[in-house]
Amino acid sequence: MNRQKDDNLDRLLRYWASREQPDEAHLESLRRRISQAADSLEGAGTEVGSIPDDDPTASRRRKALLPAAWSSRLAWFTLGAAAAILAAVVLVSRLGPDRADDTPGEQLVEVPPEVRLDRQQLAAQAKLLAAMKEVFAGRLTWMAESDGKVILGIEPETQPSPDGSQPITIRLVVMARRPGEATWRRRWSVDCIVHNEQLVELAPQDGSGAQFAFWAHLLPDGMIAVDTSLGLGARGEGREPQPSTLDTQLFEPQVPQRILTLKTDGTEYQVFQTVAVLPKEVG
Amino acid sequence: MQPTAAPEKSDEGLVDSYQRTRRKQDLDVLLGRYVGRLQGMIYAMVLNQSDADDLTQEVFLRAIRGLPQFAGQSRFSTWLYRVAVNTTHRFLERRAGSPVDGAAVPPEPAGPGSDQPDRKAMQAEMNHQITAALAELSPSLRAAMVLVVLEGMSAKEAARIEECSRATMYWRVHRARKILTQRLAKYLSP
Numbered sequence: 001m002n003r004q005k006d007d008n009l010d011r012l013l014r015y016w017a018s019r020e021q022p023d024e025a026h027l028e029s030l031r032r033r034i035s036q037a038a039d040s041l042e043g044a045g046t047e048v049g050s051i052p053d054d055d056p057t058a059s060r061r062r063k064a065l066l067p068a069a070w071s072s073r074l075a076w077f078t079l080g081a082a083a084a085i086l087a088a089v090v091l092v093s094r095l096g097p098d099r100a101d102d103t104p105g106e107q108l109v110e111v112p113p114e115v116r117l118d119r120q121q122l123a124a125q126a127k128l129l130a131a132m133k134e135v136f137a138g139r140l141t142w143m144a145e146s147d148g149k150v151i152l153g154i155e156p157e158t159q160p161s162p163d164g165s166q167p168i169t170i171r172l173v174v175m176a177r178r179p180g181e182a183t184w185r186r187r188w189s190v191d192c193i194v195h196n197e198q199l200v201e202l203a204p205q206d207g208s209g210a211q212f213a214f215w216a217h218l219l220p221d222g223m224i225a226v227d228t229s230l231g232l233g234a235r236g237e238g239r240e241p242q243p244s245t246l247d248t249q250l251f252e253p254q255v256p257q258r259i260l261t262l263k264t265d266g267t268e269y270q271v272f273q274t275v276a277v278l279p280k281e282v283g
Numbered sequence: 284m285q286p287t288a289a290p291e292k293s294d295e296g297l298v299d300s301y302q303r304t305r306r307k308q309d310l311d312v313l314l315g316r317y318v319g320r321l322q323g324m325i326y327a328m329v330l331n332q333s334d335a336d337d338l339t340q341e342v343f344l345r346a347i348r349g350l351p352q353f354a355g356q357s358r359f360s361t362w363l364y365r366v367a368v369n370t371t372h373r374f375l376e377r378r379a380g381s382p383v384d385g386a387a388v389p390p391e392p393a394g395p396g397s398d399q400p401d402r403k404a405m406q407a408e409m410n411h412q413i414t415a416a417l418a419e420l421s422p423s424l425r426a427a428m429v430l431v432v433l434e435g436m437s438a439k440e441a442a443r444i445e446e447c448s449r450a451t452m453y454w455r456v457h458r459a460r461k462i463l464t465q466r467l468a469k470y471l472s473p
Contacts, residue, residue: 005460005464005471006464008472009460009463009464009467010432012413012467012470013413013428013432013463014432014433016409016410016414017433019406019410020323020326020327020410020414021319021326022322022332027318027319030318030322030336030339031314031315031318033336033340034314034318034339034340034343035310035311035314037340037344038310038314038343038344039307041347041348217454217457219453219454219457221449221453223450225450225454225457248454250448250450250451250454
């Protein structure tokens with residue numbers, strides 16, 4: 001079904017491209033124009049600044065073309081640039097990679113152990129999913145587990161089977177630090193089991209005020225692309241959380257990533273995510 | 284005995300010949316081979332014919348200047364497309380924020396003398412909608428669609444040109460298809 005849609009779209013775009021293509025006379029005129037412009041190029045191939053940077057050997061070749069005086073200046077410049085890069089590397093390593101005005105740059109917590117998804121956990125999730133599927137007989141579309149509570153996505157009627165790919169589990173852990181606190185604490189976490197290309201929106205009624213949405217897509221080489229949207233920071237304040245929609249992130253299965261750092265109302269947040277495909281025998 | 288035509292030189296053969304002899308004819312053959320393809324590819328990215336012509340010229344001049352140093356580490360076509368894509372991305376960065384001309388101009392109604400005015404008007408409207416839908420994509424998504432779908436490249440080759448991973452290229456194509464499918468649903472028959 002999707003393949004058919006893709007084929008139709010591709011055909012439509014190719015048709016559009018053929019319709020938009022200029023006629024032969026236009027192309028011939030363009031060809032002549034470029035040929036004439038090329039004639040006026042003087043000393044093509046010896047002009048240092050003109051070498052496209054696409055060639056990996058370009059910088060080496062550029063240097064070979066330089067006169068001796070320039071080589072000497074280049075050497076001093078290179079030394080200066082190297083010193084500047086070294087200073088920048090030292091500075092960046094001290095500040096951390098997420099340093100920004102509106103992000104908690106200092107003392108970022110390392111990836112917490114609970115973000116990781118090991119094989120036993122995945123097998124347990126797969127078993128739980130299989131059991132729930134049996135109970136709800138084709139009406140279960142997704143499942144989430146947060147701090148021991150299970151949230152189920154159940155449709156009123158039996159749903160068609162998804163595309164045959166294995167369910168994907170997304171673990172999201174929010175670490176937070178309130179103003180004046182020295183240590184980071186786990187604020188909220190959720191494991192969400194979804195099917196390929198299924199949008200799941202979660203707003204757990206646990207007083208956290210958190211809102212989440214996930215959309216995952218399995219890539220042919222085993223990587224998993226995930227869109228995440230989340231709202232944080234409304235706990236007990238009578239306000240709607242500010243949603244942060246993240247651009248698509250690519251995940252290697254079972255490799256945790258810090259996907260967001262932010263500061264809102266004085267509280268700092270770090271959000272971690274791990275994604276994996278559930279084992280085949282149970283999915 | 285019939286005279287046999289000399290075999291056509293490959294791109295790499297022409298480049299090699301140009302590197303040794305600086306013969307203008309070699310450039311002209313390469314220009315003839317690629318001018319239409321590059322203009323079409325660049326047009327699909329910038330969605331304006333005049334800009335596409337100017338950029339095509341800029342790409343060829345940049346390529347000609349760099350040709351003596353072309354090391355043959357990749358195919359000539361890959362190298363040329365990479366110059367084209369980089370040049371086009373830089374242009375799009377400069378143009379960021381400006382409306383895309385092609386998408387902003389509504390289609391012209393068919394003239395009174397037209398034999399099939401309704402059909403032509405519908406076709407013009409469809410072309411306009413497709414242009415507008417492409418204009419809504421980010422440059423990287425648009426480039427992915429152009430390279431993989433319109434130019435027929437493999438994800439691996441397109442990724443090499445765009446200097447991203449193959450997985451990223453798959454994802455960009457998937458994402459772009461999803462957006463375009465929604466936007467152009469009425470033209471996609473089941």
